Amino acid sequence: MQRLLQTMNAKVNKTSGRATVSLQSNGIFVALVSRSAAGNPVIDRVFSHETFTGNSLTVLETMVQVEPLKKYRCSHLLNAGEYQLLTVDTPAVPQNERKEAMRWIVKDMLDFPAEDATIDILAIPLDKSGPIRSTSMFVVVARNSIISQRQKLFETAALELAAIDIPETAQRNISALLxxxxxxxxxxxxxxxxxxxxxxxxxxxxxxxxxxxxxxxxxxxxxxxxxxxxxxxxxxxxxxxxxxxxxxxxxxxxxxxxxxxxxxxxxxxxxxxxxxxxxxxxxDMATIMDCSATPELLDADVQQKYFLTLGAALRIRST
Known part of the structure; x- marks a missing residue:
């Protein structure tokens, strides 16, 4: 069983840029972003296939044929209803056992068996200057069936899936620039x-x-x-x-x-x-990202449409 948030495929060896694919209720949205040591992140390309009624795989396969997706490390952004984000106290177990311990801590918070869950954790840093208190963690939980479905979608479309992200971490990536x-x-x-x-x-x-x-x-x-x-x-x-x-x-x-x-x-x-x-x-996203190759993103409505997809494409960390 693969993990959310973490890099999923160590064999992925691509350009320094990242491509994020988001399957939303009104279409498939893709953002290609490159990062360098200096300067703002560069939006290389954004594109979408909106209001489709067909098969997601067919649309994604078509995109792969006409767009440079294979040159980028690919990630997928889950929608709000496809996972749960819970906040719990950090269990008093060794760090390498925390994720499995979380499965039993959150099992009563789920509406499906914990054995059928893909789980990952995200630490909430302890404020060194703050009061002494127990540390907390975010726990991300999704059904195995959803994760397996998305992995299969990318595999069939001949795309190597490097990571699966959630809106909260995508938005965090943008916030970090601000x-x-x-x-x-x-x-x-x-x-x-x-x-x-x-x-x-x-x-x-x-x-x-x-x-x-x-x-x-x-x-x-x-x-x-x-x-x-x-x-x-x-x-x-x-x-x-x-x-x-x-x-x-x-x-x-x-x-x-x-x-x-x-x-x-x-x-x-x-x-x-x-x-x-x-x-x-x-x-205005143009103040924190280089939109010179994507002038359509100077429009606020277009920025809104790709906002979280762009955020996920800013990933530079393992979680």
Whole structure:
């Protein structure tokens, strides 16, 4: 059984760039990103096959024939409903036994047998200047059947799958490019699956919260509904920020950044700026990534469409 998050195939020997393939409800989205020691990451290419009704394999095989996917280390991004992210206390066992110990710790939190789960873990660093307390870990859990299905999809399409990622780690990768030195950063994104807020510090994920509000809801809302949605988002954000302050009061949060959302993001920014007790900014991906080869990404709506796929393609670490 393979692991999530970790590199999965040691034989993969590609360019320094990464290709991430995301199977979403409205299509297949791909981002090709290269990184160098100096300068911003370069977006080499983004492309998609949207609103398809056919077989994912057929679409992916066609993409492989016309796009340079095989030149890149390939990763796959799971959707929100295809895994669970749990936070638990770190078990008092040797490090090499933690992952298997987690299987039994989380078994009562799952709606399927733990034996049928693919599990990986992600440490939440202990604040050296903070109070003494038990350390915690994120536990990522997905059904074996989903992981096997995706591995088979890539294998049949003649693509070597190097890693499987989740939205939280993809968003963490983007947040790491935005963090002021010595300060934490909150990042909120919205898409068809809902909202995702993360807080990172020194490139590490410390907090993750999901929201049920979708970008489609914001786009389709009238003025009254929009005000209600903005109020709900603000309340959930403030609760999450308060929780972070209680747990990590020694860290200073620099600001909240809104991921690209087009006009709904601009409207939300105005509301949050008036009602949230934290500085708020709207992200333009062109300020942290080189979009010279992909001018279409200068549009905020296109940035939103590829946001998490690009985040996963920024992977430079083993988790």
């Amino acid at each position: 963090e002021p030195e010595g300060k934490a950063l909150a990042l909120l994104s919205l898409n068809a699956d809902g909202g995702l807020m993360t807080i990172t510090f020194a490139g590490e994920l410390y907090l993750s919260r999901r929201m049920d509000i979708t970008l489609v809801q914001l786009k389709q809302a009238d003025l009254f509904q929009q005000a209600q949605l903005h109020e709900q988002i603000t309340l959930e954000l403030q609760r999450s920020l308060d929780h972070f302050y209680r747990q990590h009061h020694e860290m200073q949060l620099s600001k909240l950044v809104l991921a690209p959302m087009g006009q709904p993001g601009a409207d939300l920014l105005v509301y949050l700026d008036r009602n949230l007790n934290s500085p708020v900014e709207l992200l």
